[in-house]
Amino acid sequence: MQAGETSTDVIIIGAGPVGLFAVFQLGLAKLKAHLVDILDKPGGQCAELYPEKPIYDIPGLPVCTGQELTGRLLEQIAPFEPTFHLGEMAASLDKTPGGKWRLTTDAGTVLTAPVLVIAAGGGSFVPKRPPIPGIEAYEGRSVFYAVRRMEDFRGRRLVIAGGGDSALDWTVNLAAVASELTLVHRRPEFRAAPATVAKMRELEARGLVKFETGQPSELKGADGQLEAVTIKRPDGTLFDIEADRLLPFFGLTMKLGPIADFGLNLNENLIPVDTEKFETGTNAIFAIGDINAYPGKLKLILSGFHEAALMAQAAHRYVHPDKVLRFQYTTSSSELQRLLKVA
Numbered sequence: 001m002q003a004g005e006t007s008t009d010v011i012i013i014g015a016g017p018v019g020l021f022a023v024f025q026l027g028l029a030k031l032k033a034h035l036v037d038i039l040d041k042p043g044g045q046c047a048e049l050y051p052e053k054p055i056y057d058i059p060g061l062p063v064c065t066g067q068e069l070t071g072r073l074l075e076q077i078a079p080f081e082p083t084f085h086l087g088e089m090a091a092s093l094d095k096t097p098g099g100k101w102r103l104t105t106d107a108g109t110v111l112t113a114p115v116l117v118i119a120a121g122g123g124s125f126v127p128k129r130p131p132i133p134g135i136e137a138y139e140g141r142s143v144f145y146a147v148r149r150m151e152d153f154r155g156r157r158l159v160i161a162g163g164g165d166s167a168l169d170w171t172v173n174l175a176a177v178a179s180e181l182t183l184v185h186r187r188p189e190f191r192a193a194p195a196t197v198a199k200m201r202e203l204e205a206r207g208l209v210k211f212e213t214g215q216p217s218e219l220k221g222a223d224g225q226l227e228a229v230t231i232k233r234p235d236g237t238l239f240d241i242e243a244d245r246l247l248p249f250f251g252l253t254m255k256l257g258p259i260a261d262f263g264l265n266l267n268e269n270l271i272p273v274d275t276e277k278f279e280t281g282t283n284a285i286f287a288i289g290d291i292n293a294y295p296g297k298l299k300l301i302l303s304g305f306h307e308a309a310l311m312a313q314a315a316h317r318y319v320h321p322d323k324v325l326r327f328q329y330t331t332s333s334s335e336l337q338r339l340l341k342v343a
C-alpha cells in the first residue's frame, strides 16, 4: 500500500439504499466497507428525488418515506461502522501491484480493496447546466454549481439563479458573506420551503438581497472571469447585473459518468451481471441495484437488497479465500448478534 491510500475489504460506489444495505450484508460476513457518493448525504434517489414520498413495497414496512427508509438503513448498518466519503465522485479505477482494486475520487481520496461493488444506481447526480453559450469556460472559476466553502464567496458580487430549495437556501446563507447578492428566477413564485422563501423576502426588504424575475442568458467577461450576467426578462428585454460569481441551481440529472471508463462491459449504460453472485464480467467487481442488468431485472429497492445478500457471500470468497462463510440466521446466531451489538 502506498502512502495516502486507505485499505479496506470492500469499496462501494454509491450510498443509495442498495449500497447501504450492502454494508449490512458485508458486515454479517465480517467485511469492512468504505462508501463513496457524489451526493453530500446518503440515500441515493430516495433521499435526493423523493425524500417525502411514501414507499409501499419495502417488505415488512407497509409505508415509509424515502428519507425514513434511508434513516432506518443507516440505523441498521451503524454496528458495522462503515466509512463514508460523501461529496466525492468515484473518478478512476486501476489495480495495485498486489492485485487489489484502487479507486481514486475527484477529491483525491485513494481506496484499495480486494473487492469493488458498484451500487451506482442511475449514475452520479450531476448539476443541470443552464443553456448559456460559452458557460463551460467560466465553470470552476466564476460559475459554481455547489458551495463547498462559504468563505470562498466572501466579499463577492453574487448572482444566484433558480427557484428551488438549493437556490433559496444559498441565497439566505450567502447573504451574510457576499458584498452584493441578486437572486434571479423566471417567476416570482418559488418551489422552495415556505420558511426559506419568507427569510429571503425578509432579507430583500432589509436591502441585503435583490430579487429579479428572468433567466441568465449571457455571461460577460474574459478568461473565465465573470464581469456581468445578462438577464432576459419574461417580456424578452435584457439587462446586465455586474457580478463576479454566478451560482446556477437548476436541479440535478443522473449520468453514468466515469464508471463508463472503468473497462467494464456495458449494455445501454447498465452493467450486465450473473444472477448467482451479481458479479460483472470482471473478477471481484460486483454490480447491484439499479445499475445492473440481467434477464427479468426489476428496478426495485427490494431486488437490490436480494442482490446485496448474494454479492456478500461471493465477496467473502475473494477477501478470505482460505475461510468458509457459514450460513447463519440473525435470529439464532449468537455470533451474528455479537456483530450486530445486540448480544
Ligand SMILES: Cc1cc2nc3c(=O)[nH]c(=O)nc-3n(C[C@H](O)[C@H](O)[C@H](O)COP(=O)(O)OP(=O)(O)OC[C@H]3O[C@@H](n4cnc5c(N)ncnc54)[C@H](O)[C@@H]3O)c2cc1C
Binding pocket: 013, 014, 015, 016, 017, 018, 019, 036, 037, 038, 039, 043, 044, 045, 046, 049, 050, 054, 055, 056, 057, 088, 089, 090, 091, 119, 120, 121, 122, 123, 124, 125, 256, 257, 258, 259, 288, 289, 290, 291, 299, 300, 301, 302, 304
Ligand atoms: C420518484 C421515484 C419513486 C420511486 N418509488 C419506488 C418505490 O416505491 N419502490 C421501489 O422499490 N423503488 C422505487 N423507486 C426506485 C428506487 O428509488 C431505486 O430502485 C433505488 O433508489 C435504487 O437504489 P440504488 O442504491 O441502486 O441506486 P440510487 O438510489 O440511484 O443510488 C446510487 C448512488 O450512487 C451514486 N453514484 C453514482 N455514480 C457515482 C460515482 N461515479 N461516484 C460517486 N457516487 C456515484 C449516486 O450519487 C447515488 O447516490 C423510485 C424511484 C423514483 C425516482
